[in-house]
Amino acid sequence: GAGVSQSPSNKVTEKGKDVELRCDPISGHTALYWYRQRLGQGLEFLIYFQGNSAPDKSGLPSDRFSAERTGESVSTLTIQRTQQEDSAVYLCASSLGTTRFNEQFFGPGTRLTVL
Amino acid sequence: GQNIDQPTEMTATEGAIVQINCTYQTSGFNGLFWYQQHAGEAPTFLSYNVLDGLEEKGRFSSFLSRSKGYSYLLLKELQMKDSASYLCAVENDYKLSFGAGTTVTVRA
Numbered sequence: 001g002a003g004v005s006q007s008p009s010n011k012v013t014e015k016g017k018d019v020e021l022r023c024d025p026i027s028g029h030t031a032l033y034w035y036r037q038r039l040g041q042g043l044e045f046l047i048y049f050q051g052n053s054a055p056d057k058s059g060l061p062s063d064r065f066s067a068e069r070t071g072e073s074v075s076t077l078t079i080q081r082t083q084q085e086d087s088a089v090y091l092c093a094s095s096l097g098t099t100r101f102n103e104q105f106f107g108p109g110t111r112l113t114v115l
Numbered sequence: 116g117q118n119i120d121q122p123t124e125m126t127a128t129e130g131a132i133v134q135i136n137c138t139y140q141t142s143g144f145n146g147l148f149w150y151q152q153h154a155g156e157a158p159t160f161l162s163y164n165v166l167d168g169l170e171e172k173g174r175f176s177s178f179l180s181r182s183k184g185y186s187y188l189l190l191k192e193l194q195m196k197d198s199a200s201y202l203c204a205v206e207n208d209y210k211l212s213f214g215a216g217t218t219v220t221v222r223a
Contacts, residue, residue: 004157031209033211035213041215041216042202042213042214042215042216043158043202043204043211043213044213045210045211045212045213048209048210050209056209056210091157091158097209099145099208099209100145100146100165100206101146101163101165101206102145102206102209102211103148103160103163104211105160106157106158106159107157108156108157109157
């Protein structure tokens, strides 16, 4: 595809359930990022992939959160035992992975609501 | 640590000019991005500054002073479609650290 895609666009789940969010980056982009955006707030960095490795997981808020990337392409973010405070929009971005002018291209996000 | 500050909200009239300030204190700096985000949509790239000075791109301009840890985004000839959130982001190596965003409302 031409841009970053994410699925599902919306997810409503019950507290305690596990959820899996998917990101398809732009073809050829080696770097992939996950962010969380709570209502009315800025983007909170979660994790960064270079290829299939995650050299920076410093933003993952707890061990309930994990992510993987395969084939230097698709990434999934998994949240186990969801809590109401996990409700947010989860944005994925990809880039060429340069250290300067590393423009990140964002997907439309997954809106997660935990009841 | 990273500290990036922007005003929360600004309101302006159609056809006017608005300046959104961003101040930052970060552990590293490669460059500074401005992104635009319409409600319910993904952020999209507006501008990038790596050297001090003004970068002009049509109705939008962005300024950077590295010594002062300061940037601004200038929106000229405001249109209703410019109503959006504007995000300042500092680039440090591979990472972007975002401010909370400034919501601009354009009124007729």
